Amino acid sequence: MTRVLVVEDDPQLVRALKINLQARKFEVVEAGDGATALRLAAARTPDAILLDLGLPDMDGVEVIRGVRGRSHVPILVLSARHTSEEKIRALDAGADDYVTKPFSMDELLARLRAATRRREAPASPAGIPGIATDEFTIDLAARKVVRGERTVRLTPTEWHLLELLIARPGHLVSQRRLLLEVWGPAYSEHTNYLRVYMAQLRRKLEANPSRPRYLITEPGMGYRFEP
Structure with missing residues (x-):
């Protein structure tokens, strides 16, 4: 059973989320503040996290950073903050998706299913066990990136993007x-998501992110991995 950690201090919303998630066979763990969320994220190893940014003890972005220090679990932000700056701040901290309140429960559940599928997707594109460059190595079977002597942590969304790019080295995607x-289809025009995640x-991965050697932008068209 897929376990979801719901981090939200609004009891009515927690109740609605719990009813809908349990009806679809999700196991629900609840946290009403950031400290509890971090403790439960470590102790209960959820398969996904639904996270409000406006928590009573800390900003939700701090929770994202705390979770990302030790886990690749998908994090979906649920927030009334709707500006592009807030969304980019959360995504930049390591969130996998951002849902603005009020939201459709069906849409949220679809995004949650997509996030968990990304996490469970096969790690290695057919015929590509890994990539080695002068800056980093990618072991797709182990889902591991090493740069120098350091293991680089990637979120599930970052992994999915990277896998799509390295599956066709030298080709525009x-x-x-x-x-x-x-x-998914609902995001076909959300190019700002791509800009954030590619950054x-x-x-x-890049020695000079402002002048990338491996992850190349084709303006207005797409991206290319240049081995």
Whole structure:
């Protein structure tokens, strides 16, 4: 059974989420504040986290960073904060998706299913066990990236993007295909998501993120992995 940690201090919303999730055979763990969320994320090893940013003891972005320090679990933000800056801040910290309140329960559940599928997806594109460059190595079977002497932590969404790019080295992968494959049809025009996540991958993998050697942008078209 898929275990979901719900981090939310609004009892009515928690109740609605719990009813809908349990009706679809999810196991629900609840946390009303950030400290409890971090403790339960470590102790209960959820398969996904639904996280409100406006918590009573800390900003939800701090929770994202705390979880990302030790886990790749998908994190879906649920927030009334709707500005692009807030969304990018959460995604940049390591969130996998951002749902603005009020939201459709059906849409949220669809995004949750997509996030858990990304986590469970086969790690290695057919025929590509891994990639070695001058800066980093990627072991797709082990889902591991090493840069120098350090293991680089990637979120499930970052992994999915990277896998799509390295499956066709030297070839353009269109923005539309990346958005459809990683986020689904509802996100086919959300190119800002791609910009944020590609910037994150470059910071983690490139020696000079502002002048990337491996993760190349084709303006207005898509992205290319250049081995």
